[in-house]
Amino acid sequence: MGTGPSPTRRNLLRGVAAGAGLAAVSGGLLTACGSSSSDKDKDTKASGGATDSVAGSTVTFGSNYSDPAVKSAFAALTTSATASTKAKITINTVDHDTFQQNITSYLQGTPDDLFTWFAGYRMQYFAAQGLAQPIDDVWEKIGSSFSPAAKSLSTGLDGHQYLVPIYNYPWVVFYNKSQFAAKGYSVPTTWDDYVALAKKMKADGITPIAFADKDGWPALGTFDILNMRINGYDYHSKLMKHQVPWTDQGVHTVFQHWAEIMPYMQSGANGRIWQDSVKLLEDKQAGMMFQGTNQVAAQYVSDKANLDDLDFFPFPAVNPQWGQDYMDAPTDGFMLSKKAKNTDAAKAVLEYIGTGAAESEYLKTDQWDVGLVSGLQVPTYNAIQKKSVVEIGKCKAVAQFMDRDADPAMANAMISIIQKFIDDPSTGNIASLQKSAEAQAKAIYS
Incomplete structure (x- = not known):
């Protein structure tokens, strides 16, 4: 209907x-x-x-x-x-x-x-x-x-x-204060700083970004924040309503930036639940994790981990035009x-x-x-x-998050598409996945 x-x-x-x-x-x-x-x-x-x-x-x-x-x-x-x-x-x-x-x-x-x-x-x-x-x-x-x-x-x-x-x-980037202090890490505010920090963590033998997507929806948040940081809120809103095609260059740029940090994200995400990634952060085997307080902080409480050591920062700015003006909340x-x-x-x-x-x-x-x-x-x-x-x-x-802002059928389609991207973030696959997303959007929104 x-x-x-x-x-x-x-x-x-x-x-x-x-x-x-x-x-x-x-x-x-x-x-x-x-x-x-x-x-x-x-x-x-x-x-x-x-x-x-x-x-x-x-x-x-x-x-x-x-x-x-x-x-x-x-x-x-x-x-x-x-x-x-x-x-x-x-x-x-x-x-x-x-x-x-x-x-x-x-x-x-x-x-x-x-x-x-x-x-x-x-x-x-x-x-x-x-x-x-x-x-x-x-x-x-x-x-x-x-x-x-x-x-x-x-x-x-x-x-x-x-x-x-x-x-x-809010959906934000979590970290442990004691780990950042011990390693001399600084909170990044720009994309270049974020990538540089991830590289430093990897060199230190730490998984830079804890990441899990077996449930499908967690990775939607990463797409959302990159989209709003790169293209702005209005673009995000129009894309969710299919007023912008999924084959647009703006979408391609989102996936390109995501591909840039994939080497620093916890591998095997499609086979892991987010609770297990939080545990990696709790144990200081991971340096950062982008997700909601409703998940990360709640899991610290459930696990009786040191909530006082947990802190967060808004996802770093990518496009100076938008800075850190938007987030999923x-x-x-x-x-x-x-x-x-x-x-x-x-x-x-x-x-x-x-x-x-x-x-x-x-x-x-x-x-x-x-x-x-x-x-x-x-x-x-x-x-x-x-x-x-x-x-x-x-x-x-x-x-409000992709699976709330978009037609539910489109959100489900994007869960599958993003999981395929996680398995293969190559440029050629990105273009193929964009075409698939657009074809499904045309069927759903018509």
């Missing part, structure tokens, strides 16, 4: 940089000042309280929060939601990648009342297929707690709201299934989740994401989270 990107989606995604970033910065500043929650937030929290039709009833929640760290944070959130609404919540957890691969058949079958999902186009896509219920009435109660950009990322192509966001997180949240059996109680849970109290409860356990409620108080933010707020706030625009 016609679920192509909205003509206004570029503006929608551009707006989240200011909205998500400023909302998070606001939370950080207000935390430092020790201000109290607003009356509106208190009223919203109260609206999620127990009613005769909600108290004692059961809400089922389909979750892709399968990794130990995020699973614990989600359990804390749902426990606090039960305390507020008096509704019992049953969580059905499925492996993250399995959940994502089977989401369509899941929603068409017998889904849970609520389910974890992603903001932006990925939300819009399933809302447009009639697989989710609009929750405008929930947003009438929680809307004052969020920025206009956060609301836009929760809004379907039909203008109705379908998602309650909970957090976002995906927003995650929760949606109401079209086939939900307990809609009233599910909406009560969503109303609670859309409060500062709920986000604070979640972030007591989550040590890697940053919240989106305006004026959020999070006294538990660590150095990674505080820096995430700052770096997201610096961006002129943020993207």
